Amino acid sequence: MLNPSPFVRALIVGLCAGVCGCSPALNWREVRHAPAPARVLMPCKPDVAERTIALREQATVLYMQACSAQGLDFSFAAMALPSGWQGAQALQAWQQASLASWGARAEDVQAQSVAVRGAGGDALPAQWAVNGPSHQVRSLWFGASGWIYQMAVYAPLKSRDNQAVAETYFSGVTLP
Secondary structure, three states: OOOOHHHHHHHHHHHHHHHHHHOOOOEEEEEEEOOOOOOOEEEEOOOOEEEEEEEEEEEEEEEEEEEEEOEEEEEEEEEEEEOOOOOHHHHHHHHHHHHHOOOOOHHHEEEEOOOOOOOOOOOOEEEEEEEEOEEEEEEEEEEEEEEEEEEEEEEEEOOOOOOHHHHHHHOOOOOO
């Protein structure tokens, strides 16, 4: 019977721990909403939902996917441009509604213009960083082909900066 030395046993245990530690915490996969043409890479298997919402009193369907990984919540939402609305107008109404649901105000937003390949129309892409009363939100807003979109990463307020994870997530969008 083989009786390895304490050094060899420690080496084997260390290698096993190292292999187990290499399992990915974020398991990226491509997802899309059935009617919307955009696809994104999400770091976990999302739950899927849709609901009718009132956007400035006009009913529209919001398609949502969300999941949690590494203590962060990731979401991808899409809605068809409401009839008679311009992209920028619909995106602004959605952004205002989101701020209210996050418990934040417009002055809490740190916004920057960004490029999203394939995005177009008047709904110019923007990236937001918002610290609400209970969490941080990093979001990407854009429009394309009669749809408007929001991707977001939610983190506890006291968590470290999640900009790198958000950038990775936001870079995974594919538009037709």
